[in-house]
Structures are given as structure tokens and as C-alpha cells.
Amino acid sequence: MLTQTPPYDHCNFTALDNAPEQQTARFRELLLEMRYDDPAVRGLMDMEGLKQWLPGRTEGYAALSRACERFGTLDGFVRYLTT
Amino acid sequence: MTAIDVGDLRFDEGAHLLLGRALAALRPGERLTVRATASDFGVQLRAWARAQGHALAPPGQPETYCLLRGETAGARWAGAEQAGQAGPGGAVEKPPQRWGLAARGAKVEAGGPEFRFILAEKSALWADEAARLYARAAAAQWDPETAVPWDEAFELPGEVEDAVVQLMTYLVENETAALVVPSRFIAQMHPHFREVMQLLAIQAADEARHVEVFTRRALLKRDKLGLSTAGGQLSLKTLVDEPNFAVSAFLLSVMGEGTFLTLLRFLERHAPDPVTRAVTRLAASDEARHVAFGVAHLRESASRDSALLERLALAVHRRHDALRHSAGLNAEVFDALILLAAGDWTPEALRNGSRLTARLLEDMDQQRRTLLERVGFSVEAAAKLSGLHTRNFM
Numbered sequence: 001m002l003t004q005t006p007p008y009d010h011c012n013f014t015a016l017d018n019a020p021e022q023q024t025a026r027f028r029e030l031l032l033e034m035r036y037d038d039p040a041v042r043g044l045m046d047m048e049g050l051k052q053w054l055p056g057r058t059e060g061y062a063a064l065s066r067a068c069e070r071f072g073t074l075d076g077f078v079r080y081l082t083t
Numbered sequence: 084m085t086a087i088d089v090g091d092l093r094f095d096e097g098a099h100l101l102l103g104r105a106l107a108a109l110r111p112g113e114r115l116t117v118r119a120t121a122s123d124f125g126v127q128l129r130a131w132a133r134a135q136g137h138a139l140a141p142p143g144q145p146e147t148y149c150l151l152r153g154e155t156a157g158a159r160w161a162g163a164e165q166a167g168q169a170g171p172g173g174a175v176e177k178p179p180q181r182w183g184l185a186a187r188g189a190k191v192e193a194g195g196p197e198f199r200f201i202l203a204e205k206s207a208l209w210a211d212e213a214a215r216l217y218a219r220a221a222a223a224q225w226d227p228e229t230a231v232p233w234d235e236a237f238e239l240p241g242e243v244e245d246a247v248v249q250l251m252t253y254l255v256e257n258e259t260a261a262l263v264v265p266s267r268f269i270a271q272m273h274p275h276f277r278e279v280m281q282l283l284a285i286q287a288a289d290e291a292r293h294v295e296v297f298t299r300r301a302l303l304k305r306d307k308l309g310l311s312t313a314g315g316q317l318s319l320k321t322l323v324d325e326p327n328f329a330v331s332a333f334l335l336s337v338m339g340e341g342t343f344l345t346l347l348r349f350l351e352r353h354a355p356d357p358v359t360r361a362v363t364r365l366a367a368s369d370e371a372r373h374v375a376f377g378v379a380h381l382r383e384s385a386s387r388d389s390a391l392l393e394r395l396a397l398a399v400h401r402r403h404d405a406l407r408h409s410a411g412l413n414a415e416v417f418d419a420l421i422l423l424a425a426g427d428w429t430p431e432a433l434r435n436g437s438r439l440t441a442r443l444l445e446d447m448d449q450q451r452r453t454l455l456e457r458v459g460f461s462v463e464a465a466a467k468l469s470g471l472h473t474r475n476f477m
Contacts, residue, residue, distance in 0.1 A: 001122070001123055001126070004125075004126060007129055035158070036136070036155040036158040036159070037155070037158035037159075037161035037162070039162060039192070039193035039194020039195075040194060042158075042159065042194055043194065049133075049134050050133075050134070051134075051135070051136030051153065051155040051158070052136065052155060
């Protein structure tokens with residue numbers, strides 16, 4: 001290990017700009033209401049490796065994003081998707 | 084504040100166990116300070132803490148980390164249930180299907196799958212004696228290879244050897260029924276009733292050995308087995324088809340194996356060779372346990388359920404009617420019994436063999452009556468039901 005970036009969230013939900021606002025808000029509300037002590041949703045949270053959903057934040061991705069651009073890490077993948 | 088020092092122990096070397104142990108003693112929000120010198124400790128710690136629901140406070144000094152115990156750390160066990168008590172008295176009356184395969188007495192996480200065990204009520208299958216009988220059965224397992232004197236030299240007259248082969252063929256068929264029937268119920272039984280499940284499993288294992296030794300005795304001097312009749316199979320099929328556990332236990336273990344116990348002891352007494360004597364003796368000692376469980380289970384069930392005896396009696400009548408037009412016992416089997424009891428072909432010996440075989444039938448009847456009375460039937464009812472038992476013995 002040569003160096004470390006600051007921590008960033010391992011996943012998030014990204015909605016398109018034109019996504020219906022009301023439904024998106026409701027979806028967010030439902031996620032934030034999920035509790036780990038509820039057996040009905042615990043299996044899903046276990047699969048996602050989390051105990052709780054938190055409001056989204058994207059700041060942590062900046063370093064990752066810069067690194068991808070600099071090294072072209074995702075270029076091949078993007079080409080694969082678009083051709 | 085609690086502090087631990089894990090030295091240079093890395094996360095993948097077990098440092099997480101030390102952290103987990105220290106955090107378990109804290110309340111949510113309380114702080115644990117960890118000193119650790121492994122170079123990647125911080126990276127690993129962050130990922131672990133996140134997955135466990137603990138928060139990480141900003142680092143203070145180098146090689147020192149601060150964890151705040153999370154709210155959700157024990158949340159998995161909210162709503163968990165204790166599945167009865169582990170001991171023999173700890174089985175509950177109706178264990179929920181969601182306890183599934185969990186060990187009795189274990190703490191079961193909420194949200195597990197619903198199983199579909201058909202036999203899930205204690206009153207329908209429990210016997211206090213099951214644990215003791217299982218322990219006895221486990222201690223009494225014998226090795227077919229060493230328990231039977233396979234190499235002992237003997238030579239029987241041709242017809243006597245044929246008679247033994249025919250009897251062994253018949254025994255294998257019947258013991259196969261006695262293997263298949265409890266096996267099916269094991270899979271239907273809620274595993275909460277551990278002792279009963281174990282006992283049935285070891286009964287099936289007993290029968291597997293019986294099938295083995297009877298087959299091996301049949302093939303000791305011959306390369307073919309004997310005859311299997313439609314009537315015999317029809318009689319056994321009524322056992323295999325019986326869907327009710329109590330009725331099945333009654334017909335198989337009390338009526339059938341009860342009768343078989345007398346038969347096996349008769350065969351042991353009149354065995355013409357040491358191998359036949361050994362295999363029938365060993366099988367009889369196992370069957371005695373099967374009968375003991377059948378009687379204990381049904382006696383306990385009948386004491387709780389006053390209508391049970393009536394249902395059992397009805398089942399005997401039903402089976403009798405189903406078999407009314409079948410031949411029952413294989414004639415070759417019956418003749419083989421006479422010949423073994425006779426010992427040779429002189430008229431006097433055959434007369435004696437016939438007398439002994441007739442006496443065998445009386446002993447079987449007496450044995451069934453005794454068992455029926457132990458289950459709870461009156462002397463009169465026991466006599467009547469015994470008389471309706473299948474002529475195929477099992």
C-alpha cells in the first residue's frame with residue numbers, strides 16, 4: 001500500500017435529472033426508514049454490507065474520479081458500453 | 084473510556100476478535116480506544132467498523148484509533164427467540180415452523196424461513212423414553228462384519244439351505260418396509276423433537292444392517308435369493324402407504340415388529356447353522372427396542388388423547404379389510420418355518436415342526452395381546468385386534 005485516499009461511500013443511489021421528484025423522495029424516505037432490527041429488511045442490508053442508510057454524499061468520489069480520468073481506468077469500459 | 088492495545092496484530096490475523104470482545108462490553112455511544120501498529124490497521128478498521136455499524140472518531144495520536152459503539156451492533160438479535168430448552172424436558176408443545184433446523188435451546192434470529200414439518204406437535208409423537216432408548220440403541224450398534232461368525236464352517240442338507248434362503252428373502256423384504264416407513268416420518272418431523280428424530284434414524288440404521296446380514300446369509304451358500312409374493316408385498320404396502328404417524332407406528336412397531344420379535348426368536352431357537360442363529364439374535368435385540376418405543380409413544384399419546392385407541396383399532400380393521408382377499412403369508416415361508424423347526428424329513432420330526440410352528444402363531448398372538456394391553460387396550464379389545472393382524476406377520 002503506497003498511499004490512501006480519504007474514505008468514500010461504497011455505493012449510492014443516483015437518480016437522473018428528470019426522475020419524478022415525488023417518487024424519488026418517497027423512495028429515499030423508505031430507505032432511510034429501514035432499520036437493521038427489522039428482520040424483513042435485515043437480509044437485504046446484510047447483502048449490501050450496511051446497518052443503516054444515510055443521506056447521499058458524493059464529495060468522497062472526487063479523488064477517485066480524478067484518478068480514473070488521469071489513468072483512463074474506465075475508458076475501455078465506457079467504449080464497450082457505447083459501441 | 085476503554086482502551087486496548089493489539090500490538091502489531093493485523094485485522095486479517097484476528098485483531099477484529101479483540102475489538103469485538105472489547106466493544107461487546109460497551110453501551111451504544113461509548114468509546115473504545117485502540118492502539119495498533121500494523122501499517123494497514125486504519126484502512127481495515129474503517130471498513131470493519133462501517134460494516135459492523137460502529138462509528139470511527141477522528142484520529143488523535145498516530146497508531147491510535149477511536150471507535151464509538153454503534154446502536155445497531157446487537158440489532159440482529161432483536162426479536163430473536165429461544166427455541167425451547169436443550170434438555171429432554173425442554174421440548175415445547177408446538178414449536179413454530181420458523182425454528183426450523185435450529186438446535187433445541189438455541190437462540191433463533193427472527194426472519195428465518197418457514198419450514199413445513201408436518202409432524203410438529205409434541206402430543207402426536209413424543210415419548211419420554213425416546214432419549215433413553217436412543218442412548219441404548221447407540222450403545223448397542225453392532226458391526227455386521229465382526230458380530231456374525233461368517234467364516235464358521237457348516238453344511239446343511241440342500242432343502243434346509245433352501246428354506247433358510249427363502250426365510251432370509253422374506254426377512255429382507257419386511258425389514259426394508261421397516262426401514263422405509265420411519266425414514267419417511269423423520270423427514271416430516273419437526274427437528275425440535277430431537278430425541279424422537281434420533282431414535283427413528285437409528286431404527287432405520289438398524290434395519291439397514293438387518294437387510295445387509297439377511298442378504299449376506301442368503302447368499303452364503305447360494306447365488307440366488309428366494310421368492311417374493313404379491314400378497315406379502317400388498318401387506319407391506321399398506322404400511323408404506325399409511326400417512327398417519329401414530330397409526331403407522333402402531334401397525335409397524337407394535338403389531339408388526341411385535342410379531343416379528345417372536346418370529347426372530349423362534350428362528351434363533353431353531354436355526355440350523357451358527358450364522359442364521361447370530362443374524363436372527365442380533366436383529367431381535369434391535370427389534371425389541373423398536374417395539375419398546377412404539378409402545379411407549381402410543382401409551383403416552385393415548386393417555387393424552389382419549390380417541391386415539393379408537394383410531395388405532397379402526398386402522399387394524401381397515402388394514403384387515405384391505406388384505407382380506409390376499410393370500411397373506413408366503414406358503415414357502417410357512418413351510419420353511421416347519422422344516423427348520425422339524426430339523427429333518429422324518430414324519431415324526433415334521434409333526435413336531437408343525438406343532439412348534441402352530442405354537443409360534445399362538446406365541447405371536449399372545450405377544451401382540453400383551454403389547455396391545457400395554458398401549459392401553461382392554462383384554463377383550465386386545466384379543467380381538469390381535470386376531471385381525473395380517474397373516475404376513477409384519
